[in-house]
Amino acid sequence: MRLRPLFLALLACGVASATAYLPMAVDAQQTATGEGGQGGASRGRGRGADGAQPLPGQERGALIRRPGADREPQFPLPNIRDYKPHSTLVVPEHKVPRARYPVIDIHSHQPAPITQEQFDTLADSMGPLNLKILVNSSGVSGDRLVEALAAIKANRNRDRMVQFTTLDFRGPVAPGFGQKAARQLEADVKAGAVGIGELNKGFGLTVKKSDGSRLKIDDPELDPVWEAAGRLRIPVFIHTADPQEFFEEMNLKNERWLELALYPDRRWPAPPNPSFNDLMGERDRLFKRHPKTTFIAAHLGWHANDLGRLGKMFDEMPNVYSEVGAVLYDIGRQPRYAHDFFIKYQDRLLFGKDSYQPDEFPYYWRVFETTDEYFDYYRDYHAFWKLYGIGLPDQVLRKLYYQNALKLVPGLSRAGFP
Numbered sequence: 578m579r580l581r582p583l584f585l586a587l588l589a590c591g592v593a594s595a596t597a598y599l600p601m602a603v604d605a606q607q608t609a610t611g612e613g614g615q616g617g618a619s620r621g622r623g624r625g626a627d628g629a630q631p632l633p634g635q636e637r638g639a640l641i642r643r644p645g646a647d648r649e650p651q652f653p654l655p656n657i658r659d660y661k662p663h664s665t666l667v668v669p670e671h672k673v674p675r676a677r678y679p680v681i682d683i684h685s686h687q688p689a690p691i692t693q694e695q696f697d698t699l700a701d702s703m704g705p706l707n708l709k710i711l712v713n714s715s716g717v718s719g720d721r722l723v724e725a726l727a728a729i730k731a732n733r734n735r736d737r738m739v740q741f742t743t744l745d746f747r748g749p750v751a752p753g754f755g756q757k758a759a760r761q762l763e764a765d766v767k768a769g770a771v772g773i774g775e776l777n778k779g780f781g782l783t784v785k786k787s788d789g790s791r792l793k794i795d796d797p798e799l800d801p802v803w804e805a806a807g808r809l810r811i812p813v814f815i816h817t818a819d820p821q822e823f824f825e826e827m828n829l830k831n832e833r834w835l836e837l838a839l840y841p842d843r844r845w846p847a848p849p850n851p852s853f854n855d856l857m858g859e860r861d862r863l864f865k866r867h868p869k870t871t872f873i874a875a876h877l878g879w880h881a882n883d884l885g886r887l888g889k890m891f892d893e894m895p896n897v898y899s900e901v902g903a904v905l906y907d908i909g910r911q912p913r914y915a916h917d918f919f920i921k922y923q924d925r926l927l928f929g930k931d932s933y934q935p936d937e938f939p940y941y942w943r944v945f946e947t948t949d950e951y952f953d954y955y956r957d958y959h960a961f962w963k964l965y966g967i968g969l970p971d972q973v974l975r976k977l978y979y980q981n982a983l984k985l986v987p988g989l990s991r992a993g994f995p
């Protein structure tokens with residue numbers, strides 16, 4: 578007993594070596610694992626020969642501690658943004674610069690109104706990607722909508738963009754807001770708007786009522802709007818909350834630490850903000866209360882990391898659809914589960930990209946169309962991991978890329994779709 582503290586102290590400074598009893602075994606392990614090297618033999622240690630608890634990191638049942646298990650790097654640790662090792666993995670690669678079928682992007686943010694030069698530039702960049710139609714989900718209403726629609730109509734590419742309207746949340750929501758907004762919606766749809774959206778994350782987080790309280794997503798004040806959308810047969814495109822991690826404590830276990838460090842306006846600590854699940858609860862109650870209204874939940878409803886939850890929503894709410902904008906990092910890290918999910922819910926999923934960056938679309942095509950393994954993603958603060966292709970069959974690709982959008986969004990040109 579009196580020797581034990583000394584024994585532990587020696588262990589802590591890496592001098593004592595129970596493996597001194599078993600030198601050959603240590604050598605064999607080092608050879609087999611390729612670990613160890615200089616000094617390894619002297620540092621490899623067995624479990625306390627006196628029957629003490631396994632050492633930290635030592636698996637139960639292992640007779641010999643893994644050599645080098647207690648080492649620290651000999652050099653300063655790299656910055657997480659600097660450490661970008663190139664992969665040595667050699668596997669078949671199939672880059673997909675052009676989508677296999679023409680695509681409707683339900684979630685595109687474009688100027689409204691757009692200038693003729695801008696539209697020409699945009700259309701030129703769409704061609705090589707096989708992007709056929711962009712839904713401008715930077716919604717505008719009233720006079721500005723009329724201008725936006727006129728600008729689209731005036732262009733030779735007029736069939737390649739449609740325009741959503743939106744709700745004016747710039748001021749607080751006072752009693753009567755819903756009725757008034759529903760009347761404006763009727764006028765906007767008459768003028769040519771083909772949906773409402775994107776209602777952004779401010780709806781639920783920052784939009785206030787006239788009494789100063791937070792406007793909840795399922796506040797009955799807005800019921801006339803959702804009812805009107807159902808009657809007018811236009812979809813409501815709604816972005817609720819943000820990735821779950823944005824509501825969590827910002828620590829080194831948070832998957833989005835880097836993004837939160839880069840973007841202060843993406844931090845939604847709860848409290849004072851409502852929690853992720855508070856917002857999702859409000860959203861789901863809204864969707865259920867208006868079963869005749871079509872809702873498209875943006876960004877896979879922020880459940881791309883929990884597709885079972887999204888599947889349950891689809892099961893319970895037949896009026897709900899979703900789109901894949903800006904969540905490719907989650908789809909591409911679960912190729913088998915995501916594949917099965919996309920097969921099962923093939924009638925409920927639409928293609929959307931969000932930020933219009935022509936260079937980024939091919940990553941989506943590659944994830945959806947190939948079974949490539951372990952390839953780079955395009956944005957380090959979304960994900961520090963690699964992507965895998967989920968290899969969707971043609972029939973599902975067609976639904977995802979354009980058929981479901983043609984079904985939900987009125988007034989899209991069907992020309993050029995197979």
Ligand SMILES: [Zn+2]
Pocket residue numbers: 684686714775816931
């Ligand atoms: Zn958006």
